[in-house]
Amino acid sequence: MVKKSIVYFDRVMMLIEKLLKGIIVFSVAALVIVMSLNIIFRYVLSAPIFWADEFALYMLVWITFLGASICIKHDRLPAITILKDKLNTTLRLYLYIIIQIAILLFSFIILYYTFDWITSNNVANRVSAAMRVPMWIPYSILPLTMFINVLFVLHNILHSKQSLKLEMGSD
Amino acid sequence: MLIAGIALLILLAFGFPIAIVLGISSVIYMLATDSLNLMTSAPQRMFNGVETYGLLAIPLFMLVGELMNQGGVSNRIIKSLSLLMGHLKGGLAYANVVANVFLASILGSANAQSAIMNRVMVPEMEKEGYKREFSAALTASSSLMGPIIPPSMIFILYGVLAGVSINGLFLAGIIPGLLFALAFVGMIYALSFKYNFKKTDRASAAVIAKYLLQVIPSLSIPVIIIWGILTGVFTPTESAAIGCLIAFILGMFVYKELKWSDLSKVFINTAVNTSIITFIIVNASLFSWVMAMERIPHLIMDFIMSIATSPLMFLVLVNILFLVIGMFMDEMAAIIILVPILMPIVSAYGIDPIHFGVIIAINATIGLITPPVGYVLFTTSSIAEVKYERLVRAIIPFVAISLLILLIITYVPAVTTWIPQLFG
Numbered sequence: 001m002v003k004k005s006i007v008y009f010d011r012v013m014m015l016i017e018k019l020l021k022g023i024i025v026f027s028v029a030a031l032v033i034v035m036s037l038n039i040i041f042r043y044v045l046s047a048p049i050f051w052a053d054e055f056a057l058y059m060l061v062w063i064t065f066l067g068a069s070i071c072i073k074h075d076r077l078p079a080i081t082i083l084k085d086k087l088n089t090t091l092r093l094y095l096y097i098i099i100q101i102a103i104l105l106f107s108f109i110i111l112y113y114t115f116d117w118i119t120s121n122n123v124a125n126r127v128s129a130a131m132r133v134p135m136w137i138p139y140s141i142l143p144l145t146m147f148i149n150v151l152f153v154l155h156n157i158l159h160s161k162q163s164l165k166l167e168m169g170s171d
Numbered sequence: 172m173l174i175a176g177i178a179l180l181i182l183l184a185f186g187f188p189i190a191i192v193l194g195i196s197s198v199i200y201m202l203a204t205d206s207l208n209l210m211t212s213a214p215q216r217m218f219n220g221v222e223t224y225g226l227l228a229i230p231l232f233m234l235v236g237e238l239m240n241q242g243g244v245s246n247r248i249i250k251s252l253s254l255l256m257g258h259l260k261g262g263l264a265y266a267n268v269v270a271n272v273f274l275a276s277i278l279g280s281a282n283a284q285s286a287i288m289n290r291v292m293v294p295e296m297e298k299e300g301y302k303r304e305f306s307a308a309l310t311a312s313s314s315l316m317g318p319i320i321p322p323s324m325i326f327i328l329y330g331v332l333a334g335v336s337i338n339g340l341f342l343a344g345i346i347p348g349l350l351f352a353l354a355f356v357g358m359i360y361a362l363s364f365k366y367n368f369k370k371t372d373r374a375s376a377a378v379i380a381k382y383l384l385q386v387i388p389s390l391s392i393p394v395i396i397i398w399g400i401l402t403g404v405f406t407p408t409e410s411a412a413i414g415c416l417i418a419f420i421l422g423m424f425v426y427k428e429l430k431w432s433d434l435s436k437v438f439i440n441t442a443v444n445t446s447i448i449t450f451i452i453v454n455a456s457l458f459s460w461v462m463a464m465e466r467i468p469h470l471i472m473d474f475i476m477s478i479a480t481s482p483l484m485f486l487v488l489v490n491i492l493f494l495v496i497g498m499f500m501d502e503m504a505a506i507i508i509l510v511p512i513l514m515p516i517v518s519a520y521g522i523d524p525i526h527f528g529v530i531i532a533i534n535a536t537i538g539l540i541t542p543p544v545g546y547v548l549f550t551t552s553s554i555a556e557v558k559y560e561r562l563v564r565a566i567i568p569f570v571a572i573s574l575l576i577l578l579i580i581t582y583v584p585a586v587t588t589w590i591p592q593l594f595g
Binding site: 021024025027028029031032035036038039043053056057060061063064065066067068070071076077078079080081082083084095099102103105106109110113114116117118120138139142 | 213408434451
């Protein structure tokens with residue numbers, strides 16, 4: 001029963017990662033296309049796209065949080081590893097789990113306060129300056145990725161033994 | 172306060188991700204001091220943390236690099252220079268340095284550059300009888316020009332953090348970057364007698380012409396970037412977008428090495444490599460807010476100004492600080508954390524912020540090749556398949572030369588300020 005639910009959980013995590021990567025591909029593509037089009041519109045047609053910069057900046061924020069979630073899943077956030085590499089396997093496993101818990105705590109606290117923020121009157125009625133889209137749309141990347149971070153970290157803790165072995169093997 | 176600072180250093184030393192350490196310590200501060208009104212605006216602050224026009228150039232230049240490497244553009248530049256210079260004594264070694272200069276004028280990071288150079292150039296040099304360690308060490312150190320010759324991720328980041336013109340920084344990086352090239356060329360020349368470097372057969376004019384013709388379109392990227400800066404027509408962000416367009420067209424339709432199916436991988440790599448930098452910025456924006464609340468930057472400023480009695484002394488301290496930090500920590504992270512703290516001191520001492528930016532950039536890039544932790548050393552050792560210890564031994568003379576250049580740049584401001592003043 002437990003094993004079966006772990007397999008199920010793994011499959012969902014894989015799907016979520018695929019979904020994130022899909023949004024990433026969309027965001028990067030949209031960023032480049034809009035920026036390039038804007039240059040053509042500005043210098044060739046002398047009619048700049050007035051919402052281009054705003055849109056591109058939202059995409060940059062999206063890329064930041066989506067990319068960070070992928071990094072969290074694969075333990076790729078930059079860190080000082082010199083001391084960690086010298087520890088023995090058991091200590092490393094404990095340290096790995098403690099670090100995962102720290103990420104969990106952080107993501108959870110931010111997630112909690114993000115809900116307050118997004119549902120506050122202040123945000124609910126606000127629209128963006130140029131595109132006039134409701135601000136909760138670009139902002140929603142924060143609760144989405146923080147929630148996914150929580151799931152990814154749980155997944156990492158569940159598989160901490162295997163992922164650490166894999167990491168040691170690749171050295 | 173001191174306890175909190177020590178706790179922070181311990182977390183960092185034990186390998187907690189830098190971004191998370193910054194974020195969680197800020198959050199804990201806010202909760203511990205019962206600053207609920209702070210906490211509720213924290214998400215807003217995180218979202219706004221990277222919402223800066225200048226930072227848009229980071230993913231765009233990352234993408235230029237990915238497209239160029241994947242689309243065979245970088246390969247062709249390296250190959251044509253090898254053919255052009257191979258017949259000289261030590262020709263491939265010279266070609267290595269020159270190819271790095273060219274790539275540096277298109278790519279903005281040492282990592283992207285050393286990845287492709289090691290893959291292509293090290294096997295080629297070894298085939299011609301160069302020692303593998305030497306080839307790898309030369310490639311690794313030449314890639315330092317990547318973030319010094321424009322465009323440069325470090326200058327973009329510094330420009331945004333310090334509120335300094337990115338164009339001005341790009342111009343200031345040209346001479347220091349070429350100084351590196353010149354120093355390495357001199358070093359190869361001196362070594363070519365000691366080790367009796369080989370020459371390759373002279374390639375026929377027709378072959379060389381064929382290759383040169385192929386690379387000419389790719390040279391339009393640096394030309395457009397530099398032209399855009401000099402005339403002020405394009406912002407660095409815009410030239411990065413144009414660079415993406417050119418690299419895409421070359422890889423897809425001219426060299427035909429880029430496939431539509433590669434694009435999703437290229438985009439994901441771009442996003443992940445961008446977020447590694449920008450996610451630290453997001454969390455640092457929380458952190459700097461808390462620090463300002465506790466007046467920490469003021470305390471640090473008072474402390475530094477009490478030990479550094481002159482601007483020169485301050486620069487020496489900065490040099491040493493960055494070298495030590497660079498031995499252990501990611502360079503971009505060090506810049507994100509330290510530059511906002513150091514800038515008020517820089518202006519108090521009347522140091523030119525552009526000059527200071529170049530010093531920081533060179534200092535930080537040298538950190539990429541100083542053991543024990545140097546990211547370019549890691550990539551080089553794995554891609555060129557050289558044992559880490561042997562690479563470290565081979566790179567020592569290059570580090571020494573780079574430090575010498577750092578000293579010149581630090582104490583002779585004219586080297587950096589001359590070109591910007593010319594066009595300023």
